Amino acid sequence: MAETSARIPEKGAAPDAHLRFAASxxxxxxxxxxxxxxRPVLIPLALAIVLAFALAPxxxxxxxxxxxxxxxxxxxxxxxxxxxxxxxxxxxxxLAHLAADLPRYQHTISQxxxxxxxxxxxxxxxxxxxxxxxxxxxxxSASPPQAAPAAKGAVHVLAPRERVFSPIPVVVExxxxxxxxxxxxxxxxxxxxxxxxxxxxxxxxFILLQKEDLRDRFIWMVCGGDLQRAKTALDDGxxxxxxxxxxxxxxxxxxxxxIGTGLWLIGLPQPWLWGLVAGILRFVPYVGVPLAALTPLxxxxxxxxxxxxxxxxxxxxxxxxxVMGQLIEPxxxxxxxxxxxxxxxxxxxxxxWAWGPVGLLLSTPLTLCFAVLxxxxxxxxxxxxxxxxxxxxxxxESVYLRILSGDPDEAARLAESYLKDHTLCDYYDVxxxxxxxxxxxxxxxxxxxxxxAEFRLMIEALIQNLADHEDVDPGRRAVTAAxxxxxxxxxxxxxxxxxxxxxxxxxxxxxxxxxxxxLLLVHLLERRGIGTRIIGAEEASAARIADLDPAGIRFICxxxxxxxxxxxxxxxxxxxxxRIPEAGAIAGFWGLSDDNSRFLDAxxxxxxxxxxxxxxxxxxxxxxxxxxxxxxxxxxxxxxxASHLSEAAA
Numbered sequence: 001m002a003e004t005s006a007r008i009p010e011k012g013a014a015p016d017a018h019l020r021f022a023a024s025x026x027x028x029x030x031x032x033x034x035x036x037x038x039r040p041v042l043i044p045l046a047l048a049i050v051l052a053f054a055l056a057p058x059x060x061x062x063x064x065x066x067x068x069x070x071x072x073x074x075x076x077x078x079x080x081x082x083x084x085x086x087x088x089x090x091x092x093x094x095l096a097h098l099a100a101d102l103p104r105y106q107h108t109i110s111q112x113x114x115x116x117x118x119x120x121x122x123x124x125x126x127x128x129x130x131x132x133x134x135x136x137x138x139x140x141s142a143s144p145p146q147a148a149p150a151a152k153g154a155v156h157v158l159a160p161r162e163r164v165f166s167p168i169p170v171v172v173e174x175x176x177x178x179x180x181x182x183x184x185x186x187x188x189x190x191x192x193x194x195x196x197x198x199x200x201x202x203x204x205x206f207i208l209l210q211k212e213d214l215r216d217r218f219i220w221m222v223c224g225g226d227l228q229r230a231k232t233a234l235d236d237g238x239x240x241x242x243x244x245x246x247x248x249x250x251x252x253x254x255x256x257x258x259i260g261t262g263l264w265l266i267g268l269p270q271p272w273l274w275g276l277v278a279g280i281l282r283f284v285p286y287v288g289v290p291l292a293a294l295t296p297l298x299x300x301x302x303x304x305x306x307x308x309x310x311x312x313x314x315x316x317x318x319x320x321x322x323v324m325g326q327l328i329e330p331x332x333x334x335x336x337x338x339x340x341x342x343x344x345x346x347x348x349x350x351x352x353w354a355w356g357p358v359g360l361l362l363s364t365p366l367t368l369c370f371a372v373l374x375x376x377x378x379x380x381x382x383x384x385x386x387x388x389x390x391x392x393x394x395x396x397e398s399v400y401l402r403i404l405s406g407d408p409d410e411a412a413r414l415a416e417s418y419l420k421d422h423t424l425c426d427y428y429d430v431x432x433x434x435x436x437x438x439x440x441x442x443x444x445x446x447x448x449x450x451x452x453a454e455f456r457l458m459i460e461a462l463i464q465n466l467a468d469h470e471d472v473d474p475g476r477r478a479v480t481a482a483x484x485x486x487x488x489x490x491x492x493x494x495x496x497x498x499x500x501x502x503x504x505x506x507x508x509x510x511x512x513x514x515x516x517x518x519l520l521l522v523h524l525l526e527r528r529g530i531g532t533r534i535i536g537a538e539e540a541s542a543a544r545i546a547d548l549d550p551a552g553i554r555f556i557c558x559x560x561x562x563x564x565x566x567x568x569x570x571x572x573x574x575x576x577x578x579r580i581p582e583a584g585a586i587a588g589f590w591g592l593s594d595d596n597s598r599f600l601d602a603x604x605x606x607x608x609x610x611x612x613x614x615x616x617x618x619x620x621x622x623x624x625x626x627x628x629x630x631x632x633x634x635x636x637x638x639x640x641x642a643s644h645l646s647e648a649a650a
Contacts, residue, residue, distance in 0.1 A: 039355050062075060095273070098273075257275060260274065267303070285348050293317040399431055402414060431520060463519060496625060503555055506533065530625070558608075585608035587611070
């Protein structure tokens with residue numbers, strides 16, 4: 001009956017999961033449709049939010065100069081309008097100069113196309129292919145043969161294809177447009193972008209004026225009573241977006257300046273126009289620079305008499321962009337803005353579909369805002385997973401997946417990436433947590449016992465792949481656990497007497513994965529010059545403990561992944577301590593958690609120290625090596641006291 005009642009929730013779990021998935025899909029579709037249909041309102045609002053983040057530092061500077069808040073906001077808005085207007089006027093004047101020279105450029109391009117055609121015809125293979133295509137075209141377009149004249153008096157009925165319709169002449173009459181019509185034709189295409197820009201400026205002014213009030217309303221909406229988390233989200237979002245906009249603006253200005261200077265040296269007309277266009281379009285991820293380079297490339301064909309100007313233009317754009325993106329930007333940003341590269345591409349596609357070119361320009365700032373919300377708002381955590389650049393899985397989960405897939409080389413590649421800022425001991429503690437996850441799956445039946453041998457082989461292959469790894473300089477390491485063992489390696493000359501053979505006895509527990517965990521610990525100890533011996537728990541059983549050779553053993557270490565083996569480990573350690581009374585001892589319970597720590601407290605106080613990480617285990621063993629043997633000191637003290645008592649009695 002209990003078994004039946006335990007299974008009832010499992011039967012209802014699948015419909016609940018399907019219902020949640022369906023509800024999430026419907027909500028996502030509604031949100032996407034709203035973003036698309038409400039773009040006349042949302043585009044100016046999004047532009048205003050991005051501009052407000054960009055202009056907020058200017059307002060703060062004016063406020064420090066003891067200028068009133070309202071005046072500071074108005075001056076900042078006027079400054080933004082002046083800059084945008086100056087850019088529009090500059091671009092318009094440059095395009096007007098370019099339009100005046102278009103007939104001359106068209107003649108140059110026609111000459112180059114004609115030269116390419118002549119060169120193609122003179123080439124053997126290309127010329128033959130061109131002649132063949134021309135012959136085929138003439139055969140296809142040739143008129144059908146004329147039919148024989150009909151006999152006199154015969155009536156000839158034309159087939160539908162033979163009927164000839166006389167062409168109807170079409171006469172285009174131009175009408176003189178009035179000045180009002182001319183002005184309307186010019187202004188009409190500009191009305192929508194001008195209206196969008198005007199609404200955005202109004203939004204910017206109100207956002208900057210009501211910044212504190214809007215912040216309080218946002219905190220009330222998303223915090224759920226946690227004011228500290230909401231404030232952290234706002235500060236993090238403002239800091240990330242402001243840093244991104246400021247840094248990207250500086251870098252794009254530098255990029256546009258270099259492009260303009262380079263095109264001026266090459267001799268291209270209006271070089272500063274193309275430099276400005278390159279700086280603006282570089283805000284568009286991935287496709288901005290190719291779009292900016294398209295018009296200068298076509299213009300280089302029209303201006304130069306040869307082909308060298310085009311090749312110099314190509315080299316300027318497509319050499320400078322990788323240098324900026326791969327060398328200068330990582331140094332300038334210091335750390336990533338927190339977005340996944342795949343998320344940037346997907347977001348650019350979505351926002352371009354929803355809002356057109358404006359969406360493409362705003363895709364990265366908007367995606368960054370959503371990623372920050374997902375990082376700090378619990379209900380939106382999925383946004384951080386989808387858009388952020390932080391790994392969605394913990395390190396131990398990634399290692400566990402590689403072990404499950406049976407790919408030790410991929411696991412080693414992941415390990416080498418982690419070891420750039422961590423020690424080998426840190427990584428082996430991560431691998432140990434992966435084995436704890438595997439042990440949990442074995443205990444609940446998700447894995448069968450046959451996987452234990454595969455896990456051991458995977459761990460052996462991983463150890464071989466990392467056998468030549470050298471730990472990085474401690475100054476370059478990330479901050480890791482405080483129980484990291486000291487950076488020290490022993491040799492036969494530095495080891496104390498009695499520790500120079502194989503002084504550490506590692507006893508494998510009775511779990512299916514305990515051997516794999518023990519192999520990792522043994523590798524760590526042997527890399528530090530500490531010899532080890534490995535035995536199974538059955539070799540220290542009550543029936544076989546007398547056969548264990550205690551010679552040279554100075555330290556005992558039990559290795560258990562199963563936390564349910566406390567009683568077994570208790571009696572096993574007791575037998576080992578009776579057999580090797582002078583040895584130090586620790587018990588490694590690698591899967592220990594807060595839920596069962598009380599159960600093992602008695603073990604730690606009566607038999608040996610309990611450790612849960614390899615760092616703690618290595619530290620305990622190295623402390624025993626570097627410390628004088630307490631048991632030997634006690635014996636010497638007892639001998640001295642006995643001698644003193646004998647002398648007193650005499």
